[in-house]
Structure formats: structure tokens, C-alpha cells
Amino acid sequence: MAAMHRLLDAEIASTPLPPDEANKAVDITCNDCRCGAHSTRFHFIGNKCQACGSYNTAIVNGPYRVS
Numbered sequence: 824m825a826a827m828h829r830l831l832d833a834e835i836a837s838t839p840l841p842p843d844e845a846n847k848a849v850d851i852t853c854n855d856c857r858c859g860a861h862s863t864r865f866h867f868i869g870n871k872c873q874a875c876g877s878y879n880t881a882i883v884n885g886p887y888r889v890s
């Protein structure tokens with residue numbers, strides 16, 4: 824799984840969002856570690872769990888704009 828996370832990290836790093844979509848966040852829950860809802864940076868490729876690094880997450884709120 825960690826290799827998959829790194830692959831997505833690299834893909835997201837090399838895929839800048841259009842200005843409209845940049846600087847947005849979502850609230851997610853993680854299906855891997857069940858860390859509870861928390862915010863993370865929004866990206867259409869995947870939304871990363873800040874606790875375990877997984878992209879196996881579900882959006883519960885957002886995306887919403889952050890400064």
C-alpha cells in the first residue's frame with residue numbers, strides 16, 4: 824500500500840490544479856485507519872489521510888476554499 828501512496832503523491836505533485844480548484848480543502852474520513860473526520864488539501868486525483876497517508880478516503884464535507 825505504501826508504494827501506491829507514493830505513486831499518488833508523485834502524481835499529485837506533478838499535476839497542479841487549475842486556479843479555480845487550488846487552495847481548497849475537504850473534510851474526509853479514512854477507510855484504512857478510521858482516524859475520524861479531518862480536513863486535507865483537495866485534489867481531484869485523491870484526498871490524502873493526514874494520519875496514515877492513505878488515499879482510500881471519503882469526502883464528508885467540501886471542497887471549500889481556504890486562504
Ligand SMILES: [Zn+2]
Pocket residue numbers: 853854855856857858872873874875876877
Ligand atoms: Zn488514514
Ligand SMILES: [Zn+2]
Pocket residue numbers: 852853858859861872873874875
Ligand atoms: Zn485520516
